[in-house]
Amino acid sequence: MTVWHTVAQQISAATGETFNIDAERSVGGGCINAATVLEGGGRRYFVKLNDAALVDMFDAEAAGLAELARADAVRVPQPICTGADGRQSFIVMEYIPLGGRGGLDVFGGQFAKLHRYTGDRYGWSRDNTIGSTPQINTPTEDWAAFWQQQRLGFQLRLAAQKGYGGRLQSRGEQLLGRVGDFFTDYTPAASLLHGDLWSGNYAADDAGNPVIFDPAVYYGDREADLAMTELFGGFGAAFYRAYDEAYPLDPGYAVRKTLYNLYHIINHLNLFGGGYKSQAEGMIDRLLSELR
Numbered sequence: 001m002t003v004w005h006t007v008a009q010q011i012s013a014a015t016g017e018t019f020n021i022d023a024e025r026s027v028g029g030g031c032i033n034a035a036t037v038l039e040g041g042g043r044r045y046f047v048k049l050n051d052a053a054l055v056d057m058f059d060a061e062a063a064g065l066a067e068l069a070r071a072d073a074v075r076v077p078q079p080i081c082t083g084a085d086g087r088q089s090f091i092v093m094e095y096i097p098l099g100g101r102g103g104l105d106v107f108g109g110q111f112a113k114l115h116r117y118t119g120d121r122y123g124w125s126r127d128n129t130i131g132s133t134p135q136i137n138t139p140t141e142d143w144a145a146f147w148q149q150q151r152l153g154f155q156l157r158l159a160a161q162k163g164y165g166g167r168l169q170s171r172g173e174q175l176l177g178r179v180g181d182f183f184t185d186y187t188p189a190a191s192l193l194h195g196d197l198w199s200g201n202y203a204a205d206d207a208g209n210p211v212i213f214d215p216a217v218y219y220g221d222r223e224a225d226l227a228m229t230e231l232f233g234g235f236g237a238a239f240y241r242a243y244d245e246a247y248p249l250d251p252g253y254a255v256r257k258t259l260y261n262l263y264h265i266i267n268h269l270n271l272f273g274g275g276y277k278s279q280a281e282g283m284i285d286r287l288l289s290e291l292r
């Protein structure tokens, strides 16, 4: 019996309507999971598969999509169910035909609306993953402490375990001791964040509406979300203009964005190795020089 039997059963249970698979079509493009579109009886679903042990990762993704939907700001695929058979785990969500041309200015305004949706503490109700690395979201009232411990400190320790020592660790320790100095006159709102927004996790539906997916959700400084959009190419001037009009940024963003993107660069080092080490060290140097 294949995993598809279990998937179809769970879709039937979750939707209350029997689902029989007429066709399955593999789709490429994802970084981590095997993606398939399932069709049957005029319904279509988007499914990602991975090892059975990773069902928790898919549970967190489904919870993240549901959390983003609550803000009613940017379209996200509706999660249907998650589960596992003996060998594989899966997440099933609404299939959204992508490939329309979305207005990035519209997306900028919607992203600002997402960030106006706030929680009462930083973090989230559960941990999740960033790429395939664990991401800790223990709720905290002190943002600088959250970023220091649960973001930068966590990734730096992981890097040490993977053998990335030397300047990365010595200078990294210095920076950890001074994270609070970047927040002397700035206390961010606890905004709902996508958490992993690079251009590969954004598209437009057939009607041109922005769609975001594959989140690493938590409540935190919206600057962290915006910084990441700038990390691998950016979303274009119209996006940032529309965002800033709807929800102006603090001038300190220009410095703090390096502090935020350092998290992703050390994560990339931990996932992919190589040149990310010197990139991370350069960022740490730049941040420490800002404090002198």
Ligand code: ADP
Binding pocket: 027, 028, 029, 030, 031, 032, 033, 034, 035, 046, 048, 077, 093, 094, 095, 096, 097, 098, 200, 201, 203, 213, 214
């Ligand atoms: P991975 O977790 O492996 O990185 P993604 O969630 O990024 O996978 O999805 C891979 C690709 O599949 C995306 O780049 C996007 O083009 C497409 N995709 C993602 N979610 C949907 C969806 N709900 N409906 C249709 N296509 C989707």
